[in-house]
Amino acid sequence: MPSRPHRRDTPPPRTGCSEVETLRGFLDYLRARVAAKVEGTPEPQARTSTVPSGTTLVGLLNHLAHVERANFLGERVTDWPATFRVPDTDSVADVVARYREAVERADEVLDRCTDLAAPLRSPGRPTVSTRWALVHLIEETGRHAGHADILREQADGSTGR
Template sequence: MSAKRKRDTGPPSTGPGEKDVLAGFLDYLRGAVAAKAEGVPDAQARAPGVPSGTNLLGLVKHLTYVERCWLLGEDVKDWQATFHLSSEETAESILAAYQETNAAANKEIASWDDLTEAGPRVVKRGKSGPSRRWTLTHMIEETARHAGHADILRELADGSTGR
């Protein structure tokens, strides 16, 4: 395994508004996650990199469901299942689903005028969900956390580092 170093990509340029900054950083992190999973041979992208069984494609699939829940309002019944791949799923299909979900979520975010309103997450027992501001911040945190995991898994897979 030879180390491959990509140039790091600096933080995104965004508009000055709060929503522009939050959405810009979320897109930046999404791109980092996708880049880590692109070009990895299927067997390596599916291989658990750590004892918990976490793998690159499972992280991307999980983040797809996280966005569908928090930004598109879809209910997710079994979060652990979102990390697991079927034999029919490929790197291309997982990445395409993630990018399609990102595009749909970006349309939803673009429609938001007031970040204090409740976000679209499915809410239990008639309670309002967290604000859109909280939702965007949570999505940045969740995506950044898994981007870090993806960094490590990609380096373990083929030695690649950088964003």
């Protein structure tokens, strides 16, 4: 039986007691985990789909960068399925850097927010509260982190959060 790569498991964060510390702590945890899942994947495997939907690791992370920018920076996305596609000229490192830059810019918006009930305005979209956007990003990032776990294990056997 072939040996399996060591399971790297990172437990959920121990956050402060406030609502904002808890929400941001879990979002940051998920962001770091999904980026790490993609970052360590060899180039050909990061772009190879092993599922009927055609989903790839770099495609998931590219999509999540668009989600961050749409929710916190007000950028408009007109073709969500296209956000899962990454040009061949973009390396894994390029996609990871683009995601981290989107997260950094989103965090700048969140750092200025003192009230989770405050509205986040995005042109052409219904206004939502900062709380709603945080919870949505936790759900979206967590869901795609699970997809990334499966794709990464299929790519090279690597498991763990």
